[in-house]
Amino acid sequence: MLLAIVIALFSSLVYACIQYYRYVARYPKGPFPLPFIGNHGVVDFERQHTGFERISKDFNGICTIFTPSPLVHLRDYELIKEAFIENGDDYIGRPQNKMFEMFAFAPNGGVINSIGDNWREQRRTALSILRDFGMGKNVQETLVQSAITDMLDYLDEMKDRTNVDMHWPIQVMIVNVVNEIMFGFRHKYAESGPLLKFLLDRIFSSKLMFLGISLPFLVDLPFIGWHVQQFVIDNIHRALDGYSTDDEPSCFAQAYKQRMLTNKALDEGNLYAVCSDFFLAGMETTMTTLRWAMVLMAKHQQIQDRLRAEIHSVVGTNRLPSLNDQNNMPFSRACVLEVQRCANVLSNNVYRETRQSIPAGTMVNADIHHVMAHDPLFVHPEKFNPQRYIAEDGNTLRKDLIERTIPFSIGKRSCAGESLAKVELVLCLAAMVQHYRILPCEGVEIDLEPLARGLLRPRDQNLRLEKAF
Numbered sequence: 001m002l003l004a005i006v007i008a009l010f011s012s013l014v015y016a017c018i019q020y021y022r023y024v025a026r027y028p029k030g031p032f033p034l035p036f037i038g039n040h041g042v043v044d045f046e047r048q049h050t051g052f053e054r055i056s057k058d059f060n061g062i063c064t065i066f067t068p069s070p071l072v073h074l075r076d077y078e079l080i081k082e083a084f085i086e087n088g089d090d091y092i093g094r095p096q097n098k099m100f101e102m103f104a105f106a107p108n109g110g111v112i113n114s115i116g117d118n119w120r121e122q123r124r125t126a127l128s129i130l131r132d133f134g135m136g137k138n139v140q141e142t143l144v145q146s147a148i149t150d151m152l153d154y155l156d157e158m159k160d161r162t163n164v165d166m167h168w169p170i171q172v173m174i175v176n177v178v179n180e181i182m183f184g185f186r187h188k189y190a191e192s193g194p195l196l197k198f199l200l201d202r203i204f205s206s207k208l209m210f211l212g213i214s215l216p217f218l219v220d221l222p223f224i225g226w227h228v229q230q231f232v233i234d235n236i237h238r239a240l241d242g243y244s245t246d247d248e249p250s251c252f253a254q255a256y257k258q259r260m261l262t263n264k265a266l267d268e269g270n271l272y273a274v275c276s277d278f279f280l281a282g283m284e285t286t287m288t289t290l291r292w293a294m295v296l297m298a299k300h301q302q303i304q305d306r307l308r309a310e311i312h313s314v315v316g317t318n319r320l321p322s323l324n325d326q327n328n329m330p331f332s333r334a335c336v337l338e339v340q341r342c343a344n345v346l347s348n349n350v351y352r353e354t355r356q357s358i359p360a361g362t363m364v365n366a367d368i369h370h371v372m373a374h375d376p377l378f379v380h381p382e383k384f385n386p387q388r389y390i391a392e393d394g395n396t397l398r399k400d401l402i403e404r405t406i407p408f409s410i411g412k413r414s415c416a417g418e419s420l421a422k423v424e425l426v427l428c429l430a431a432m433v434q435h436y437r438i439l440p441c442e443g444v445e446i447d448l449e450p451l452a453r454g455l456l457r458p459r460d461q462n463l464r465l466e467k468a469f
């Protein structure tokens with residue numbers, strides 16, 4: 001009897017294994033997975049950019065990593081382009097996960113994690129509203145410059161600039177830009193500090209974020225999501241308080257509310273979800289990139305001096321740099337590209353889901369980190385070297401390198417805030433270097449080893465600022 005049970009169990013196990021490896025064979029080849037656990041234990045999912053780099057190197061740019069669900073990993077630029085641009089419609093889904101729904105306010109709501117017709121409609125509407133408000137153009141340039149002026153005033157008033165935590169002023173500046181676009185008002189430096197710092201920094205850095213992805217029931221516990229949700233809800237209420245849809249809208253939330261009258265796909269749940277998506281996506285990434293810009297400048301004094309010389313000769317010191325100046329400032333544009341390439345903040349990208357070619361419903365990760373950190377076109381990619389983007393004529397930028405600098409990803413689902421982010425990065429970096437010499441604190445070495453917490457972040461380190469004119 002016992003023998004029969006053992007044989008039955010053994011046969012079931014063998015059968016399950018055969019079935020498992022038949023299932024594995026449907027996907028592009030990758031590191032050998034084990035039944036039930038796949039490649040878990042082989043990859044450190046918190047430091048995916050190095051883990052994926054190591055285990056995907058022998059598979060010609062495409063492999064499957066079992067997490068244990070299959071994740072098809074693309075790491076070469078040409079393959080990512082073939083998938084996301086040439087076959088774009090097959091790769092526009094997003095995997096559905098309860099953790100992601102946390103910020104969604106409505107089933108399949110918002111832009112970042114929604115799919116199908118609702119994604120298309122919400123993205124189209126959001127971009128159209130932002131265009132009406134001058135996204136990436138002069139209106140937003142004025143708004144960004146005004147938020148930068150507030151930040152510079154805050155720094156100017158500091159009595160001691162020998163040991164400055166730049167995280168905080170950059171954070172308020174970026175939050176104020178997004179807040180003004182979305183909700184029509186700004187936070188004052190003096191009043192908003194503790195609340196914003198708690199909400200935005202602690203929650204995003206939290207390991208609970210990662211736990212929530214693996215253990216979705218955690219999302220129902222009150223301590224992860226509600227702070228952010230409540231913050232967004234309060235801001236929307238403030239924006240809509242007293243607003244009549246007969247009036248000209250003055251911010252995103254009001255414009256969306258007005259469009260709800262004529263478009264059935266727009267409703268209250270999606271209003272909250274889209275505002276939440278743009279508010280959250282719009283600040284953490286840009287702020288982290290600017291924090292990288294500060295430490296990279298502090299580390300590379302010669303590059304910073306050359307950038308300042310260009311800014312002072314083109315813009316002078318009596319006004320802030322503008323978008324028009326960029327045409328005459330190739331080194332400044334090269335610096336922003338190189339900061340984004342080296343910072344590589346969203347190293348994990350945002351996963352997509354397939355419809356065809358590989359089994360439908362499979363998660364896909366386009367490894368933008370690998371492209372920017374290892375593509376052979378970037379000579380000595382480990383070096384921070386903005387000069388690499390400048391063509392031989394000394395003025396134009398190299399298109400082949402720009403094509404592979406893809407921090408916003410590519411294709412139909414690429415970053416919806418790219419043009420705003422670029423305005424913020426270009427203007428803020430130029431204004432900071434125009435006004436200040438950014439230096440390490442006395443006797444301290446700048447540490448460029450990233451912290452992998454959702455985004456690749458620079459380590460907390462204070463800087464010394466000296467007036468540059």
Ligand code: HEM
Binds near residue numbers: 418
């Ligand atoms: C340096 C700053 C930024 C970086 C590096 C960045 C990067 C990204 C990346 C890699 C994606 C995923 C794209 C894909 O799936 O292929 C994304 C999506 C998105 N980003 Fe950004 N982003 C930045 C700033 C912003 C800003 C300022 C906003 C809004 C104001 C924004 C809004 C969004 C939205 C709504 C999506 C989802 C798009 C969709 O699913 O259709 N991002 N971003």
